[in-house]
Amino acid sequence: MDTMRDKPIKFSSSVFCLxxxxxVYNSTAELRRxxxxxxxxxxxSFLVVGDWGRRGSxxxxxxxxxxxxxxxxxxxxxxxxxxxxxxxxxITSPYDCQFQDSFTNIYTAPSLQKPWYNVLGNHDYRGNVDxxxxxxxxxxxxxxxxxxxxxxxxxx
Ligand SMILES: *[C@@H]1O[C@H](CO)[C@@H](O)[C@H](O)[C@H]1NC(C)=O
Numbered sequence: 795m796d797t798m799r800d801k802p803i804k805f806s807s808s809v810f811c812l813x814x815x816x817x818v819y820n821s822t823a824e825l826r827r828x829x830x831x832x833x834x835x836x837x838x839s840f841l842v843v844g845d846w847g848r849r850g851s852x853x854x855x856x857x858x859x860x861x862x863x864x865x866x867x868x869x870x871x872x873x874x875x876x877x878x879x880x881x882x883x884x885i886t887s888p889y890d891c892q893f894q895d896s897f898t899n900i901y902t903a904p905s906l907q908k909p910w911y912n913v914l915g916n917h918d919y920r921g922n923v924d925x926x927x928x929x930x931x932x933x934x935x936x937x938x939x940x941x942x943x944x945x946x947x948x949x950x
Contacts, residue, residue, distance in 0.1 A: 828939065830872060830909070839868040841906075844876035844915070847896035855900060862903020872908045873901075877915025879940075884914075884921020888930035898935045912940040 832838050841861055848854040865873075880892050901910075918926055923942075925931075931938045 825945070828909075828911075833869075833871070838872075839870045840872045840874060841865055841868075841870055842874045842876060845878040845881075846875070847878070847880035847892060849892065849895045850900055854896070858900045858906075859903070861901070862905055865903060865905030865908075870905060870908060873906060873910045873937075875910060875912040877913050878917045879912055879915065879926065880921065881917055882920070884918040884923070885925045886922050888925045888928040888934070890922075890925065893931060893934060897938070901937075907937065909939055910937045911944065912938065913944070914940070914942065 830838065841864065843857075843861065846854055846857070850858075861873075880890075880896055885892050912926070914923060914926060926940045927942065931940065
């Protein structure tokens with residue numbers, strides 16, 4: 795997907811807990827679980843963004859600032875990225891400075907310092923997919939969660 799589509803979405807429902815089952819098996823052959831607890835009122839709020847990694851250009855920085863404001867107003871719990879995280883050709887390795895230039899140093903607003911659940915787009919597959927799903931990126935920026943796919947197990 796090549797067009798910029800950055801739409802904040804708020805989901806408020808009586809979700810008790812959103813459990814994300816990873817579709818990769820670990821050594822004990824059980825699905826890893828990421829648990830995203832709800833707020834005390836039972837709700838979860840999040841933003842969804844895709845097609846973003848442009849080192850701040852193509853209005854990425856402006857969109858990031860607006861996400862920061864909206865994220866604060868909605869008191870978001872996490873961000874979902876639908877892919878095409880790094881243009882044009884993904885990243886080359888976990889040490890590719892695009893990770894800092896297009897992610898860490900762009901989404902700096904306090905409200906965006908939450909888990910980011912990322913998947914990969916066609917532009918990401920043009921680069922090194924293993925780099926984006928590497929645990930090394932979480933050491934660089936603890937927000938980063940990237941997998942090929944997820945199974946979402948939510949209450950309501
Ligand atoms: C950035 O946004 C402005 C205002 O909407 C627009 O005029 C401009 O073309 C955009 N720049 C790029 C590179 O997309």
